[in-house]
Amino acid sequence: MNRDAVMLWSAVALYGLGLALTVPSTWRRRPTLTRGTLGALAAGLTLHFGFLVSRAAEIHRLPITDVRSALSSFTFLATLAFFLVYLRYRIGALGLFMLPLVFLLTLLSALRAGKTFESPAFRSGWLVVHIGSILIGYVGFFLTFVAALMYLIRSSELKSKNLGAFYFRLPPLDACDQLYYRSLILGLPFLSLGIIMGFVYASRTWTGPWELDPKILASMVTWLIYLVLFATRLGGTWGGRRSAAMAIFGFAAVLATFLGISLWSGLHGYFPKLGGSP
Amino acid sequence: MNMNLLLVGINHRTAPVEVRERMNIQESRLAAAVSDLAHREGILEGMIMSTCNRVELVTNAREDAEATPIVRTFLAEYHHCELAAFEPHFYWLRQRDAVRHLFRVASSLDSMILGEPQVLGQVKEAYATARKVGALNGVLGEIVSHSLAVARRVRRETAIGSSAVSVSYAAVELAKKIFGSLRGKTILVIGAGKMSELAAKHLLASGASAIFVSNRTYERAQELARAFHGTAVRFDELFGAISRADVVISSTGAPHFVIAKDLAQKLLAARRNRPILLVDIAVPRDIEPAVNELDNAFVYDIDDLEAVVEANRRERQREAAQAEKIIEEELVRLERRLSTRELAPTIVAIEEHLNRIRESEFERFSGRLSSLTPDQRQAVEALARGIQNKILRGPLLELKGGADRPEHGNIVRLMRRIFGVGE
CATH class of the missing domain: 3.40.50.720 (NAD(P)-binding Rossmann-like Domain)
Incomplete structure (x- = not known):
């Protein structure tokens, strides 16, 4: 194993350890996470950062232009976001809700290690901004998703009066709502910027009916979902449960766009043979 | 340092309200009562806590004194009654058990409503009253003050008091x-x-x-x-x-x-x-x-x-189990702290004691040793010192090495007794 692989796999292991450690502390109803948990995650985050820097040095640009690197960058940003949100809100349960996906996707990015494919197109600054801001938007929506999930559980527990496992562990409804809204207004501008950048880049370099690329269509659907969420939230027209359910659906769309469609999208496939256009 | 603890008490579980009110010590008379108890012959320190749910008396007696009859007399005199009639309601706890009970009371694990916060204030008051009359200036004082810290830790690390029970x-x-x-x-x-x-x-x-x-x-x-x-x-x-x-x-x-x-x-x-x-x-x-x-x-x-x-009541029950673990941890920690503090003076005292014996024996034999040459005399002195050190080696190793074990405090005390070095 070379140095990069060691760093990445250590990061995966440390994320896994951090995840494993959140379980007992949440189970024992500690309102905050233990130092061990945070330490493991911080160490994992540092190694992950080291890995990304090393990759960037190797390919001379941000490591986001192939599926594996994009995934890796996304989970790095998500863990970073976890820390920021945790420090701000001190929600111990956040670990339980965020870390499983972070761990799985980092693992996936490590497993899919392979040769990166090179294309002169990736040297374009437009593309880096395009992918970069979409990734930040996705991290925002990941938080929206987690907040919505916690909101739904909290709300249904309060409604059913069945004070079960989560009654003592989840943040107040208002805190979930606040996190939901703030992450939404973080994610939406970045996604919008990313999509616009993509359009600009595509219209300048691609020929043919690129608007019909599955990934572009899926992105538009995702973007619309979040636009609707934002509008209804501003107007106060939707109740909390409805918005939360929609946010969960929205994140499913994000995952489908981000991961699923990459597998068969022509122009966005990140795979050399399928990329028909220049 | 002297630690000969006795805790005598009744609470809402062991005694009905008629007995509790009969044994109650009024707040206005508490200071005088503590002072009386702590100044009885053989008693070094004392504290009394008296609330509607419990009466607890804690004493630290001299190593060679037996506190039970003293406390019994005190209670009988104070309440003007035959204590025998109330005997089955009392619990008598010593040393570690007494400390554990103090910790549990302060942490509200012994309360009628598990985790209720008032009891900590009551322990604080009892502590302050006893200190004011000078009845808590030794190990017991330190133990009670530690029990307040334990109670705070229990509140901080468990959710025992955080859910509503009304x-x-x-x-x-x-x-x-x-x-x-x-x-x-x-x-x-x-x-x-x-x-x-x-x-x-x-x-x-x-x-x-x-x-x-x-x-x-x-x-x-x-x-x-x-x-x-x-x-x-x-x-x-x-x-x-x-x-x-x-x-x-x-x-x-x-x-x-x-x-x-x-x-x-x-x-x-x-x-x-x-x-x-x-x-x-x-x-x-x-x-x-x-x-x-x-x-x-x-x-x-x-x-x-x-x-x-x-649901919250059940939750408190679950949290109480966690709190009991904290209390056991703190018991070990306190004992370790007390025994390591005792360690150095004990070693010094034992060594000095043996040095004195050696010197006085030389003194005694000085007449018969006067005929020795300086060389021979030095050899005899080295011989005596060598025997002393060899005998001491095992006990000192035991003393220094066992500081992590919970029973170490007892070993230190035992050594003092074996070698006849007092406080």
Whole structure:
């Protein structure tokens, strides 16, 4: 194993350890996470950062232009976001809700290690901004998703009066709502910027009916979902449960766009043979 | 350092209220009583805690004294009674068990309502009183002060005291599960009643402000508004008031629903779907149960509040198990601290003691040793010192090496006794 692989796999292991450690502390109803948990995650985050820097040095640009690197960058940003949100809100349960996906996707990015494919197109600054801001938007929506999930559980527990496992562990409804809204207004501008950048880049370099690329269509659907969420939230027209359910659906769309469609999208496939256009 | 602890007590579990009140020591006479107890022959330190649920006497007696008869006499004299009649209600605990009991009492694990916070204040008071009369200036003082720290740690690391175990607090707790902080939130109290006033009082103490509405007379609402620094609203302006409120407490005697589903629907739209907690403590109920089906409306009636309290009680039981673990940890920690502090002076005392024996023996034999040459004399002295050191080696190793073991304090004390070095 070379140095990069060691760093990445250590990061995966440390994320896994951090995840494993959140379980007992949440189970024992500690309102905050233990130092061990945070330490493991911080160490994992540092190694992950080291890995990304090393990759960037190797390919001379941000490591986001192939599926594996994009995934890796996304989970790095998500863990970073976890820390920021945790420090701000001190929600111990956040670990339980965020870390499983972070761990799985980092693992996936490590497993899919392979040769990166090179294309002169990736040297374009437009593309880096395009992918970069979409990734930040996705991290925002990941938080929206987690907040919505916690909101739904909290709300249904309060409604059913069945004070079960989560009654003592989840943040107040208002805190979930606040996190939901703030992450939404973080994610939406970045996604919008990313999509616009993509359009600009595509219209300048691609020929043919690129608007019909599955990934572009899926992105538009995702973007619309979040636009609707934002509008209804501003107007106060939707109740909390409805918005939360929609946010969960929205994140499913994000995952489908981000991961699923990459597998068969022509122009966005990140795979050399399928990329028909220049 | 001297540690010969005895704790004598009765509490709500071992004694009925008639016995507890008979054994109670009035607050105004407490200082004199502690002073009396602690200054009896053989007793070095003492503390008395006397509340409606318990009477506890703790003493630290001289190593060679037996505290049981002294405390027995003290109690009999103080209460002017034959103690034998009350004997089965008392528990007598020594050393480690006494310390553990102190820790458990301060941490509210021994309370009637598990985790209730008042008992910590009562221990603090007993501690302060005993200190004031000079009855707690040794190990016992340190132990009691450690028990306060243990209690704080239990509060910090377990949720034993964080959930509501009364119906009126349950309303506050629910409000916090929804709003987080109540600062800046508005409470609307519809109708009057002991329970709704109590709930309002708790909510206001958490930083909310209040509006009062009465379905009977406006004057009654004004009266309440004055008492709780709130505002009063006429019953026909109810809707406007509700749409401003984040928490509604309703306890009118009205025979029909005050808040029906269609009204609540309008209300939520006017609030732009911000959440609202509706607490219904009226029988017959004031709020249509179907309101709970609306998004962002949370309706709790009196039975629901009781269920919350019940769930919290079970929760406290679970947290108590965690607290017991903390107490065992702290017991070990305290013992280790006390014994390591005793260690150095003990070693010095044993060494000095043996040096004295050696020197006095030389003194005794000085006449018969005078014929020796300086060389020979030195050899004899080295021989004596060598024997002393070899004998001491095992015991000193044992003393220094065992500081991590919980029984180390006993070993230190045992060594002192074996070598005959006192305090």
